[in-house]
Amino acid sequence: MREILISENGRMNTIDSPVEGCWINVVSPDSGDIAFLKSLEIDEDFVYDALDQEERARFEQDEDLIYVITKLPYLDTADETVPYKTTTLGIAMKSGYFVTISSSENAIVSDIVEGRVKDISTKKRNRFLLRIFDRATVYYLRYLKEIRRLSNEIESELHRSTRNQELVAMLNLEKSLVFFTTSLRSNELMFEKLKRANILTLYEEDEELFEDISIENRQAIEMANIYSDILTGMMDAFASVISNNLNVVMKILTIVTLSLQIPTLVASIYGMNVKLPFMESSTIFYWSMGLSGLAAFLVGFVLFKIRWFK
Incomplete structure (x- = not known):
């Protein structure tokens, strides 16, 4: 599925065909979508990399095309055991258009499509890219707080029941934290290399936003590490109590x-x-x-x- 959007007067409007300054959002592409992306001179290997959930965050430049792969958090409502996971988002930037490729819908891209992200324009490619990074870090922090809340609830249940069921739930939260930590560190390396490469033309305001994104990403890594240590300590303690x-x-x-x-x-x-x-x-x-x-x-x-x- 693909949709072509362009920002006008602070809103995202859908258009029928690509124009200068548009955003092409492709979700779970079929053969027709892949052929369409190839017609835009986007490398087919990059498309498949963007659909690979195990792909690490990175970027590369091919003449006037910039390819970026970043890791986004998402809530998998279909999986009750490990609901908080990460997914891959591929971004291709070329003069005239901005393309995002993902294997499934996610809250970050949906927020932008539905206009819940302010001060964003498809005509400003670099700013648009930073807004995606910024929104991702916001969701990482939001989901980490939710994981902490769930761990506190499970801890309260353990104080009353001391059952294996709560320990298994804590183990599942630990898996989510491992996913988050791995993806956040991968994003951090990508941010640092992207900043050093100087392939993005950033104004002073954009540079400040990029710095804020890097700081929030490091904060998310610290939170994930702290919560992981707390969960590990609680699991060890309550396993000893059960024994x-x-x-x-x-x-x-x-x-x-x-x-x-x-x-x-x-x-x-x-x-x-x-x-x-x-x-x-x-x-x-x-x-x-x-x-x-x-x-x-x-x-x-x-x-x-x-x-x-x-």
């Missing part, structure tokens, strides 16, 4: 088993089908029960004195 609770249960069962061992032995002996001492006595049942109870009490007392009950 300790299991040890307590096994300890109680051991105490009960030891306390009943001697009464069980007495009952087993007098349950044998052989002639035993005092079998003819009418009070032997009460004596055996009393001795069994006394033995269980003595075993329990000994275990108490050696602090097995603590």
